[in-house]
Amino acid sequence: MAGPHGSLTRSGLRGREAEIEELQALIASVARTGSGGLALIQGEPGIGKTTLLVEAVSRARAAGFSVGLGKADELHHIVPFSSLAACVLHGDQPLLSGDAFGDLTRNHDQRIWLVERLAEAIEATAGSAPVLIGLDDVQWADPLSLFALKQLPTRLRTSPVLWLLTGRREPAAPAEDVVAAATGNLPTVTMTLGPLSGVAIDQLAGDTLGAVVDGRVRDLLDGAGGNPFLAVEMLAGLRTAEASDEPMPPRLVVGVRARLKSLQPGTLRFLRMGAVLGRSFSFHDAAALCGQPTAASVAALDEAVRAGLLDDDGDHLVFRHDLLRQAVYADIPPSARKALHREAAHHLVAAGHRPIDAVPHILRGARPGDEEAVALLQRAADDVVPVTPGLAADLMTRALELVPAGRPLRFTVGEQTILCLTRAGRNREALSAGDRLLASRPPLEVFSRLQATLGGTLWNMDLAGELRRRAEAGLAMGGAAPEIAARLAALRALALSRDHDLAAAREAGETALRAATTIGDREAHVLALFGLGEIAQNAGENAVALERFAALSAVDSAFLPEEIVAHLHVDDFAAGERLLSQATDDARAMRQAMMLWAQGQHDLGLGRLDDADADFVTMERLEDEVQVPVHQVNGRVIRSRIALLRGDREAAREHLAAARVGLAVKPNPGNTAAVRFLEAVHAEADGDVGLAVDKVRQVQQEGFFMRWRLLRDWVDSAIRMALRGAEHELAQDLAAQAEAHAARNPAVPTATGIAAQALGLVKNDLAMLERSVELLKASPRPLVRAAAYADLGQALLAAGRKHQAVASLTHARDTFAESGAHAAAARVQRALEGAGAGSRRAAASRRPVQGWGALTASEKKVARLIAEGHTNRSAADLLVVSPHTVNTHLTSVFRKLSVNSRVQLANLVMALPDG
Structure with a gap:
């Protein structure tokens, strides 16, 4: 006869020949082509997903794959990275050593960085041999592992990496999200395992019993519904019943209970403690929960293993199947389960486990008023917020629910809840939680603290007016601690940066900075410097903005992107490039999407249109991954302008449509002005000058500070639209704003040159246009220089100075072409041809789309x-x-x-x- 569990590999594969063949083909494809692949095996519990995965792993190993295999656990589904950890730490050649993994998880600052480092490790391994990464029971994967699984297959699609996942079929199953993210980027296979045929079940029974299946056994197996695991367990129960002359119950839970009846009481208790701890658990933890010395539980472990209920891999004990663990767990009375989970949480913490390891038990066993559970949830949230802010927000929301109303602890927990919700991008929930706490009439000091805590939430929601109102309310109430008063003052100044009276805003910011410095509160210091930087930018004072943002990044390196962009606004691209290089060298640079925004601005300013477009594509992808769309609208606006400069009208229209969608989601003044200006550019390209002028006028009316932030380098385009529409007053207003910007930035060649160009266009002043070109020779921005040369060339043609006009237009055309602005180059080429000089040099043609x-x-x-x-x-x-x-x-x-x-x-x- 076969062993007590039958031939697991062979019997579990009965009736799965087609699936094996499909997986074998995928394994061979990855090895042959050197590119990635992904397969998802779905089905109900016990249907054979794990057995099929194990067989695929065996075949991949035989084909030379390096294998990492892990399993997600129901009770560990919130522990960050726990699901993928086994995949990268174990296998033939672990993708990461234990020390490297520890460093990875200790020093993380963002999910994106963590996933990128893991991708690099896998990529390096795949350079010498194909890699298979298998994860069983993906439906229980923790949020960080799921985040990684949505990114990694596509990120590694050009390397021979095969991803094999198994999961249950459930509504909105996470595995389907992983497949959806990979679909279209690499070969994906989804196979759904259905019930085995009667023939396959008979074969399985023969494998298990080692005998011909008779009618009695076949009738019994009908109750398994084609589920191989249930069938094997029924057969095991049948043998047990035959040995004890007892009837075989048809249902699994009752069947397992029947099998447990023969166990010693100590073994049964040991199994129940293990079921509480999870599918995989530590022998020492289970023994401790049993209240017995370790040595006393050895006999229980031996009996459980002999009974085929547990496997011992040397590090952990594992229930042989989830259904077995669930059957044992279901046999524990519900009230006892709660108590046991509370005991488990206390033991894990006392034994030195991380707080997050005890949280699943807290969530199942904590009762309102359990302050120890609340403290544990707070510690766990602090640990996980850098990489799984959504999980941290969930933990703190639960902690807040456990604190009864009226207890002072509720406000402390509430403050942390607001911060975590805001960090997770769940700003409306954060504001709602804060307002509920404020409505309970807290003490004055707590009232002010809560208003300060909500400052970041309101800023993220673009509610500058509400932020100002609340900051002033918190200050007016009195009773605030000095550091809280300093933060509120800084938040008020930040809110005022969106007001028309920037002089008053600046004064408020300086006062807040002095208070923060005197008190020594870092958060108030950061807020004050950030507010002053925003105020200076909105006032068009680029040198002052640079000073503020440089000081800010010195205090908090997360604000390095703001400093880089500020350098670009004063034409100091060398410093910007140096800082970008430093950030690139530091793989853990924070706010990576914002850093790419700075890189995109740098490349755009230098006329590297292709690189700038790639930067903004990457930025948008990273913002999508972390679901924090800060620059989505502006990125699309710039990409649309780039596409128009290149001559790709279709792509330009697609980006405009995307920008409009983003504007509907985040309709702040900056986004609104940017989209309106883009609509003006498109209208002009379509020949609708009237609409273009109307859109430019809307930009001017949208907000005073938009004059500096949006039209800093594009004001010449707006003036041309106004002049074509015979709107001289609007053109004069635009030129005056360029002149005012130059007066604020006399040491910035781009600002002074554009001001001269604007005045030359409005007044049709050839001498002023010539001065513009001279000033812009010192500007590092080639597209700005090219536009000025084109305007000068047109004016020289009108003045009859053809030779000089041709030289100026040729310079403009060549500069546009070198940047990839082929549509702009073509427009200048037509002017040259009109002047009879088109044959001297043809403008660069557009690149083909393939090859x-x-x-x-x-x-x-x-x-x-x-x-x-x-x-x-x-x-x-x-x-x-x-x-x-x-x-x-x-x-x-x-x-x-x-x-x-x-x-x-x-x-x-x-x-x-x-x-």
């Missing part, structure tokens, strides 16, 4: 480096860009070259004439 010639200069660099065997990280280090940007370039390279793997790319590059 090597379709690649941008940066894409070609990335393609060659990857073809040479570089990883994304090493290529990024050589190019001094983010690995995220390399990934964006590589995605475009694969699409344009119609290749699916690094191997194919290398072959193509090697075949190039200059390769």
Whole structure:
């Protein structure tokens, strides 16, 4: 006869031949092509998902794959990274050592950084052998592991990495989200395991019993409904019943109970304590919950293993199947379960486990008023908020529910809840929670503290007026602690940065900064400097803004992107590039999406349209991943303008549509003005000058500070629209704003040059346009210079100075073309042709859409480096860009070259004439 559980590999595969063949084909494809793949095996509990996964892993190992295999656990589903940890720490060649993993989780600051580092580790391993990463029971994966699973398959699609997931079919199952994120980027397979056929069940019974299946057994197996695990358990129960002359109950829970009846009482208690701890648990933890010395539980463990209920892998004990654990757990009275979960939480904390390890038990066993449970939830939320802010928000929401109204602790917990909800982007929930706490009439000091805590929430919601009102209310009430009063004063100044009276805002900010410095409160200091930086930017005082943001980033390096952008506004691109290089060297740079925004502004300013577009694509992707859409609208506005400069009207319209969608979600004054101006640009391109002028006028009326933030470098375009629409008063207003901006920034060549250009356009003053070109020779912005040369060339043609006009227009055309602004170059070329000089040099033609010639200069660099065997990280280090940007370039390279793997790319590059 077969062993007590039958031949698990063979019997579990009865009736699954088609699925095995499909998985084998995917394994072979990944190994052959060198590109990624993903398979999801779905089905009800016990249907054979794990057995199929184990078989696929065995075949992949035989094919030379390095394997990492893990299993998610129902009671550990909130512990960050617990699900994927087993996948990267165990296997033939662990993707990360234990020390490296510990460093990874200790030093994280963002989910994006954590996932990127893991991607680099997997990519490096896949460079020498294909990799299989398998995760069983993905429906219980923790939020951080799910976040990684949604990013990693696509991020690693160009490496031979095969992802195998198993999960139950449930509404809104997380596994389906993982597949959806990968679909279209790499081969994906979803197989749903149905009930086994009668023939397969008979074969399985024969495997298990080692005998021909008779009618009695076949009748019994009908109750399994084609589920192989239930069938095997019934057969095991049948043998037990035969040995004891008892009838075999048909249902699993009752059947397991029947099997447990023969166990010693100590073994039964040990199993129940294990079921409370989870599918996988520590022998010492279970023994401690039993209230017995470790040695006294050894016999219980031996008996449970012999009975086929537990497996012992040397580190942990594991119920042989989730259904077994659930059956044992279901046999514990509900009231006892709660008490046992509370005991488990207390034991885990006392034994030195992390707070988050005890949280699942707290969530199942805590009662209102349990302050120890609340404290544990607070500690766990603090631990996980950097990488799973949504989980931290959930934990604190639960903690707040456990604190009865009227207890002072409720306000402390409420404050942390607001902060976590805001960090998770759940601003409306944060505001609602804060308002409920404020409505309970807290003491004056608590009232002020809560208003200060809500400051970040209100700022994120673009409610500057409400932020001001609440900050002033908190200050007016009195009773605030000095540091809270300083924060409220800084928040008030920040809110005033969106007001028309920026002089009053500046005074408020300076006062707040002095108070923060005197008191020594870091948060108030950061808020005051940030507010002063915003005020200076909105006032068009770029040098002052740089001073403030440089001081701010010195206090908090998370604000380095603001300092970089401020350097660009004073034409100091060298300093901006130096800071960007420093940020690139630090793989853990915070606010990576914002850093890409700064990189995009840098590349755009230098006329690197292709690189700028890639930067903003990457920025939007990262913001989507963390679901914090800060610059989505403005990114799309700029990408639309880039597309128009290139001559890609279809892409430009797509970006405009996306910007409008983003504006509907986040309709703040800045986004509104940016979209209105983009609509003006599109209207002009469509020949509707009247609509274009109307949109420009809307921008001017949207908000005074928008004059500096939006039209700083685009005012010449707006003036041309106004002049074409015979709106001279509007054109004069725009020129006056450019002149005022130059007066605020006399040391910035771009500002002074654009002011001269604006005045020259409005007054049709050739001498002023010539002065503009001279001033802009010192500007590092080639597109700004090209526009000024084009305006001068047109004016020289009108003045009959053809030779000088041709020289100026030629310079403009060539500068536009070198930046990839082919549509702009073509417009200048037409002017040259009109002057009879078109044959001297043709404007650069647009790139094809497919093939090597379709690649941008940066894409070609990335393609060659990857073809040479570089990883994304090493290529990024050589190019001094983010690995995220390399990934964006590589995605475009694969699409344009119609290749699916690094191997194919290398072959193509090697075949190039200059390769």
